[in-house]
Amino acid sequence: MPPISRNFATITLASLMLTGAFSAIPAQAKSAQRGDTQVTVDASRWEAADPAMDRFITDLMSKMTLEEKIGQMSLLTSDWDSTGPTMREGYQDDIRKGRIGSIFNAFSANYTRELQRMAVEETRLKIPLLFGYDVIHGHRTIFPISLGESASWDLKAIEKAARISATEASAEGIHWTFSPMVDISRDPRWGRVSEGAGEDVYLGSRIAEARVRGYQGDDLGRVDTVLATAKHFAAYGAAQAGRDYHTVDISERTLRDVYLPPFKAAADAGAATFMTAFNEYDGVPASGSRYLLTDVLRHKWGFKGFVVTDYTSINEMVAHGYSRNLKEAGEQAINAGVDMDLQGAVFMENLAQSVAEGKVDMQRVDAAVKTILEMKYRLGLFEDPYRYSDEAREKATVYRADFLEAARDVARKSMVLLKNEGNALPLAANARSIAVIGPLADSKEDMIGSWAAAGDRKTRPVTLLEGMKARAPKGTTVGYAKGASYDFADADKNDGFAEALALAEKSDVIIAAMGEHWNMTGEAASRTSLDLPGNQQALLEALEKTGKPVILVLLSGRPNTIEWADQHIDAILHAWYPGTMGGHAIADVLFGDYNPSGKLPMTFPRNVGQVPIHYDMKNTGRPINPNDPNAKYVSRYLNTPNSPLYPFGYGLSYTSFGYSPVTLDKPRIAPGETLTASVTVTNKGPRDGEEVVQLYVRDLVGSVTRPVKELKGFQKIHLKKGESRTVRFQLSDADLAFTRADMSWGSEPGAFKLWVGPSSAAGVEAEFELTE
Numbered sequence: 001m002p003p004i005s006r007n008f009a010t011i012t013l014a015s016l017m018l019t020g021a022f023s024a025i026p027a028q029a030k031s032a033q034r035g036d037t038q039v040t041v042d043a044s045r046w047e048a049a050d051p052a053m054d055r056f057i058t059d060l061m062s063k064m065t066l067e068e069k070i071g072q073m074s075l076l077t078s079d080w081d082s083t084g085p086t087m088r089e090g091y092q093d094d095i096r097k098g099r100i101g102s103i104f105n106a107f108s109a110n111y112t113r114e115l116q117r118m119a120v121e122e123t124r125l126k127i128p129l130l131f132g133y134d135v136i137h138g139h140r141t142i143f144p145i146s147l148g149e150s151a152s153w154d155l156k157a158i159e160k161a162a163r164i165s166a167t168e169a170s171a172e173g174i175h176w177t178f179s180p181m182v183d184i185s186r187d188p189r190w191g192r193v194s195e196g197a198g199e200d201v202y203l204g205s206r207i208a209e210a211r212v213r214g215y216q217g218d219d220l221g222r223v224d225t226v227l228a229t230a231k232h233f234a235a236y237g238a239a240q241a242g243r244d245y246h247t248v249d250i251s252e253r254t255l256r257d258v259y260l261p262p263f264k265a266a267a268d269a270g271a272a273t274f275m276t277a278f279n280e281y282d283g284v285p286a287s288g289s290r291y292l293l294t295d296v297l298r299h300k301w302g303f304k305g306f307v308v309t310d311y312t313s314i315n316e317m318v319a320h321g322y323s324r325n326l327k328e329a330g331e332q333a334i335n336a337g338v339d340m341d342l343q344g345a346v347f348m349e350n351l352a353q354s355v356a357e358g359k360v361d362m363q364r365v366d367a368a369v370k371t372i373l374e375m376k377y378r379l380g381l382f383e384d385p386y387r388y389s390d391e392a393r394e395k396a397t398v399y400r401a402d403f404l405e406a407a408r409d410v411a412r413k414s415m416v417l418l419k420n421e422g423n424a425l426p427l428a429a430n431a432r433s434i435a436v437i438g439p440l441a442d443s444k445e446d447m448i449g450s451w452a453a454a455g456d457r458k459t460r461p462v463t464l465l466e467g468m469k470a471r472a473p474k475g476t477t478v479g480y481a482k483g484a485s486y487d488f489a490d491a492d493k494n495d496g497f498a499e500a501l502a503l504a505e506k507s508d509v510i511i512a513a514m515g516e517h518w519n520m521t522g523e524a525a526s527r528t529s530l531d532l533p534g535n536q537q538a539l540l541e542a543l544e545k546t547g548k549p550v551i552l553v554l555l556s557g558r559p560n561t562i563e564w565a566d567q568h569i570d571a572i573l574h575a576w577y578p579g580t581m582g583g584h585a586i587a588d589v590l591f592g593d594y595n596p597s598g599k600l601p602m603t604f605p606r607n608v609g610q611v612p613i614h615y616d617m618k619n620t621g622r623p624i625n626p627n628d629p630n631a632k633y634v635s636r637y638l639n640t641p642n643s644p645l646y647p648f649g650y651g652l653s654y655t656s657f658g659y660s661p662v663t664l665d666k667p668r669i670a671p672g673e674t675l676t677a678s679v680t681v682t683n684k685g686p687r688d689g690e691e692v693v694q695l696y697v698r699d700l701v702g703s704v705t706r707p708v709k710e711l712k713g714f715q716k717i718h719l720k721k722g723e724s725r726t727v728r729f730q731l732s733d734a735d736l737a738f739t740r741a742d743m744s745w746g747s748e749p750g751a752f753k754l755w756v757g758p759s760s761a762a763g764v765e766a767e768f769e770l771t772e
């Protein structure tokens, strides 16, 4: 099979120049009461003691030379694909010499078998290779980008997507995915917001657990499970100014309260590996941070898996100005707690000497090697190194019809209806001619977004146009004109406008498929403008002038600034990059076969000047008075309201939901007691639908200031037309904990506000007290 390119530039190395987060975690099954949903967090069975494994590994390690041990600590890319600067040739020779223990960017039963054969037949100790890969939102069958999936707020669907991804990937020889990315992201300029679960700590933590469970199942010994990786540890999402790889400078409190909890949740759910981040924290590059990798992850959280670096991030410690040379960088990394070097070849080239010089303890090397060999053992690779490389299974598994159907289902669940003036959607039965216009209307490559590593961009993805044509009732015409371009360089052009406008004029309704090229989000894809790139905005305005109803289907991997569209366009649907079955899923929503139920996992700013903007900000000493919003000397802008265009948690439906007043079973609770908040939600509109009922609280006074709102629970419920349901959430002091003034983790007595509602900006309100 030919190399697969993900359009990453190949550059040379020379050009690179505690929440509960802090309580120690017993590594066994736990359960926690969240809202009224009993969430069981199972640390996977891999953590169980296994004396036979211990004997096997002790014996094996007693035979290993230092070079062979260092080989196990080295991971290199194959030449199939590149996800960063390519810097080392000849990986096959390295395999044969036992110089590498793991490979990434190689898959298929055949190819992994071939490489595995080199390891188990040609090396002295016959230690099998571990194959890693970026299986981020699907392997062959591509699901919506992770941020889109997160907009479903449907933990079962998200877990299922991860399960299917693992099933497909493992059938193609992959043992280990570099996912989930659990970085909290609050700056839409940062391209990598598309890879995670958005801005919120609670939602992000629940999604982290769901994804780990999906990938790893409940037994790593099963041949359809893969190791998960919680990445990028830690605080990568706080890159200054949203510029990728940029400096992170946040307080210890923010680290603990915001950035660490999803990692802690992933560790508790049994994530087998952690990947370091490219950024520094408190002046120390994450790959050299003993604080993060050892004090927090191993000691406080009790993590027993292994830590891999991000791509050449040990090498980059030199450019950071933290290490004088690669050898020193390697010493700092392993001594900080890194177990495996991804693509940097720093351990491979320098570690033996560092050990000889006494700069690195042999015990530290042994500890790293042991955790890596344990994972290989738990995956069953010592029993049968080829068990994941099975052609028959591969054939029977990839693109299974039920996987494609699941991808379609998750895609429509992920879509967020942002505006629907005059019920412009679903499309009326009397719309006999539909104009589908825009650079994303018939673009297969864009449907699957970035980090769809093994995803087919050329033939499989169903475009919006194809989906519309397949679904349109007999007698309805679906016309198409590309009309505009999303290329930055085409901003001043208008060559496609005439054709698009002519089509629009003779159609009953216009679907404008606009947004970003798939490579404008993801790694190394930061933007200082969040507007529609190219000449799309100009075409959208021209389309609006025709007076025909216009539906904007936004395809992108981030919140865009679409205030003009919000003011002028009839309906707006955010479809993210919806994956292989995307076009069908969009048609399902536009024609009303599926009633949209997604809610935003990130705040949509009105303009870039508001960024960073997220719902759980602080009140400040001079908040706006809603009755006098233009007063001077309060915390506001002169030219833009403080409020976002669309708040976190927001999303419309084709039906409408009413909320009764909220009732509490008691006005106050003591530590250890549980408060129950109940609300009756009624489907008041014309059709069946789903609602994400959200619970927020505010701690009014703390030993340190507290956010104006924090999500503490949610439930996605299905209500038939006219149906009512009472939704109950439970809260205890544990849910109200944070990093207090003395840096201890816990709640504080006092008064709290509570809201239950359809978004972070609406809801029915109550108050309660937490007593001493």
Ligand code: BGC
Pocket: 083, 084, 134, 178, 231, 310, 311, 523
């Ligand atoms: C990314 C990681 C990814 C790795 C391997 C890096 O550039 O930051 O998220 O897992 O490459 O492809």
